Amino acid sequence: MNKKIAVFPGSFDPITLGHYDIIIRALNLFDKIIIAIGKNFKKKNMFSFKKRKKWIQKTFLKLSLSQKVEIDSFHELTISFCIKKKAGFLLRGLRNQLDFEFEKNIFLTNQELYKKDIIETVFLFSSHDRSHINSSLVREIIKNGGDYTIFVPSTVRI
Numbered sequence: 001m002n003k004k005i006a007v008f009p010g011s012f013d014p015i016t017l018g019h020y021d022i023i024i025r026a027l028n029l030f031d032k033i034i035i036a037i038g039k040n041f042k043k044k045n046m047f048s049f050k051k052r053k054k055w056i057q058k059t060f061l062k063l064s065l066s067q068k069v070e071i072d073s074f075h076e077l078t079i080s081f082c083i084k085k086k087a088g089f090l091l092r093g094l095r096n097q098l099d100f101e102f103e104k105n106i107f108l109t110n111q112e113l114y115k116k117d118i119i120e121t122v123f124l125f126s127s128h129d130r131s132h133i134n135s136s137l138v139r140e141i142i143k144n145g146g147d148y149t150i151f152v153p154s155t156v157r158i
């Protein structure tokens, strides 16, 4: 049987408890999850790639499920990366209607663009206590000296 491999792409600048919730729940669905850190040169990240990767590594290291998690980076279109990694699934989190509309457009575009490659997008709603968390808010809190620690895994410390 083919292994069920999913790619979970994002900037993870930094990884939050919102991302963590989606990954942990999705580990019940897939044999392997590739957390793919986007190296988008147009996007100005707050934290270096090295730091973002290290935080993700440390977050999953302590879990017994850690062998099911791989961390990688990508420059290309997400679907091209999925094809390269032989992943049949693209994993996304849905927080609200904004995410829904955004994701729907990407899904339809991908479907049209890659007709012959069957990569299914799987969406998980965020848990009720996580739907307000996003990396850009966490960055604002950090910039302004607030307590960011309640929104990120305990491995993320500035």
Ligand code: ADP
Binding pocket: 009, 010, 011, 012, 013, 016, 017, 018, 019, 022, 091, 092, 093, 094, 095, 099, 125, 126, 127, 130, 131, 132, 133, 134, 135
């Ligand atoms: P981007 O830089 O493309 O915005 P993110 O790092 O913010 O990427 O997010 C990557 C993925 O994680 C997306 O599918 C996003 O919807 C999901 N995600 C982020 N925060 C949450 C959250 N609080 N609950 C559920 N999903 C989330």
